[in-house]
Amino acid sequence: MASEDIAKLVESLAKAQVGGGELSFKGKSLKLNTAQDAEVVIKEIEEYEGLQALRLEGNTVGVEAAKVIAKALQKKPDLKKCYWNDMFTGRLRSEIPPALISLGEALITAGAQLQELDLSDNAFGPDGVRGFEALLKSSACYTLQELRLNNCGMGIGGGKILADSLTECYKKSSAHGRPLTLKVFVAGRNRLENDGTIALAEAFRIIGTLEEVHMPQNGINHAGISALAESFSANSLLRVINLNDNTFTERGAVAMARALKTLRQVEVINFGDCLVRSKGALAIAEAIKEGLHKLKELNLSFCEIKREAAVAVTEALEDRMKLEKLDLNGNCFGxxxxxxxxxxxxxxxxxxxxxxxxxxxxxxxxDDDEEDEDDDDEDDEQDDEEVEEEEEIRAKEELDSPSKKILHSHESTPVLTPPVDVASFLAFPSPDKLLRMGPKRSTILAQKMDVSDTGKVVQAFLQVSSVFRDENAVKTAVQETADALLEKAFSIAVFQSDTFITSLLIHMGLLKSEEKIKTIPNLYGPLMTLNHVVQQDYFPKSLIPILIAFVTKPNRVLEEYSCARHTLLQTLHQV
Structure with missing residues (x-):
């Protein structure tokens, strides 16, 4: 960085100290790659006496810059609040863990006692959690009260690592006579699913001091919701519960209602777009009747609740004079x-x-009531089937292991897990099901699809791409299946490529439609799968400018997937 540039930067940052012990570089769009790039930031940190809060969000920090910033933080024992969200824009995922490790080690060396740690909007994935694992387990986090990890792509693996770290922090801090009293936990849009959620629920149960839990849009169904409900019962001070856009069904809703009966401090409940349905709503109404006197907000929107159940919920709100907001939109009342x-x-x-x-x-x-009941039963049966499938997969892994190979007494070969057919996968897509369709999955799915129907092709593509994971086996399976489907579709004369791309953009929420179409909840998989397919010879080059226009256009939906969006745009401009 040239000396004149540094001088300008010093001038622009002269007002970085905002009082209250806070030093802010928020939204400066600094590109800190090298130690030299970070000189101004380091100078401000070193000269700030009694630094208590550091804001680095809205910049991009590389590995080398993080190391020198960390060195400056080693002498800041008063640091209590780290706002390090949206701090790695445009960075490779492999760069983030070492940068976080350096910063975390600095806080430990300094003897800092953190109260708030915000790492939201950093797409670091499961490996990124390893980057701050040591920090969470250290004495620097014994005093942690707020942990924010929204939109980080942690996945199931990251959720488990996080749960183990919080549990160890609690145990170690308790041994030192000052147990962890975490109050606020935020981890929306992280693809935690059931396994990651169940692990975190156990950590919540052990900690027992939570006041706010925000875990929207994580692909959690009734098994994970029930685990959370049980853990919430152990957190008597809980005030805010935000589980928007997960899937309760009756079983999850009833379990959560049971937990709500034990809680007396709840002020905000957000179960919007959670498929609570009528029976679940009735259970929640009963919980409201028996307590929740401090309730201020209740969101049960887009939950397939019918008139009678909604009336029961509304009548249960009598004497809840603190209520400020009731959201029942998108249900079935007439x-x-x-x-x-x-x-x-x-x-x-x-x-x-x-x-x-x-x-x-x-x-x-x-008559539709009976259909809803059947749907609930089917959902529950499907969940049970998925549990059985996971058990079968584990059993198969044990059978295939040389050290654990077990044979039935009357057989000479292990019993193999039954395969999954196309219909089962498309009905309830999951990574495991896609893999279990076998090596011919892509050919089979393409053969089964009527590719002359553009709408069906779009739906199939979204269902396949929705299970995209960064693990090599799943990624390869998704890409191969998407290739087989789209190559067949684009090869026939009657297939309308313009209609395809228009419909795809509408379902992704990037293009408005006059018709009422529910957009998909998570764009990470479709964006990453598109990043692959646009590079293939079968993909029409005429569609590239259209994609560039809509992916470049400012859109609140895309802001949540900044890394995937950036990757796709880079590819689109190169092909």
Whole structure:
């Protein structure tokens, strides 16, 4: 960096000290690659007496820059708050763990006693959690009260590492007479799924001091939700529960309602887009009746709740005079049901708390109740099947292991796990199911699909790409299957490529449609799969400018997947 550039940067950062012991470089868009690039930041840190909070968000910090910044932090024992979210824009995933390790070691050396640690919006994946694992287990985090890891792509593996680290921190801090009292935990959009969530739930149960839990959009179904519910019962001070956009079904909702009956401090419940359904809503209504006197916000939007259950929820809110917001939008009440709910609230002197019901699906016929019950049963059976499949996979791994190969007494070969067919995978996609379709999965799926139907091709592509993981086996399976599907589709004359790309953009939430179409909840897999397919010879080059236009265009949805978006844009400009 030239001396005149450094001088300008010094001038622009002259107001970085914002008082209250906080030094902020927030949103400066600094590109700190080398030690020289970081000189100004280091100077500010070294000269700030009594540094208590450091904001580095909105910049990009490389490995070498992190090392020298860390060296400056070694002499800052008063540091309590680290706002290090969105700090690695454009970095390779392999760069992030060593950078975090350097910074973490500096805090430990300094003898810092952290209260807040925010690493949100850093797409570091499971390996990134290893980068701050030692920090979480150290005495620097015995005092930690707020941990924010939103949109980091931790996955199941990262969730388990995180859970182990928090548990060890609690045990070590307790042995020193000052047990960890974590209050706020944020980990939305991390693909934790059931296994990662169950591991974290056990850590929550042990800690027992949580006041806020935010875990939206993590692919959790009733098994993970039930585990969380049990852990919440051990956290009596819980005030905010945000599990938006997961999948409760009746079993998860009933388990969560049971936990809510034991909690007395809850102020905010966000179960929107969680498929609570009517039976789950009735269980939650019962929990409200028996307590939750401090409730301020209740979100049960887009949960397939019908009129009768919604009325029960509304009637349960009588005397909950602290209620400020009730969101029941996107359910199935019908016009009369919507009016009835508003009338009940008016009678309670709660006019104005009900949010808009503009997306109400209309009242279903009574016969549909039986269909919903059947759907719940099917969901539960499917969940049970997935558990059985996981057990079968583990059993097969044991059978295949040379040291653990077990044969039935009447057989000479191990019993193999049954394969998965195309219909089963498309009904409930998962990485395990895709792998278990076998080495001919891509050919089989392409043969089964009617590629003349553009809509079906889009849906199949999204279902396949939704299970994308960074693990090599899953990544390869997704890419090969997407290739077989799209190569066949683009090769036939009747296939409309423009319609395909338009429909795909609509389902990804990147293009508005006059029709009501529910967009997919997670764009990471589709973006990363597109990054592969656009490089293939079969992909029409005429579609590249369209993709560039919509991926480049500012979009709140894409902001959550900055690394995947950046990777795709780089590829699009190269092909």
């Amino acid at each position: 016009e009369e049901g919507c009016d009835q709910i508003q009338e009940i609230l008016d009678g309670f002197n709660m006019t104005g708390v009900l949010g808009p019901l503009s997306d109400d699906e209309g009242e279903d016929d009574d």
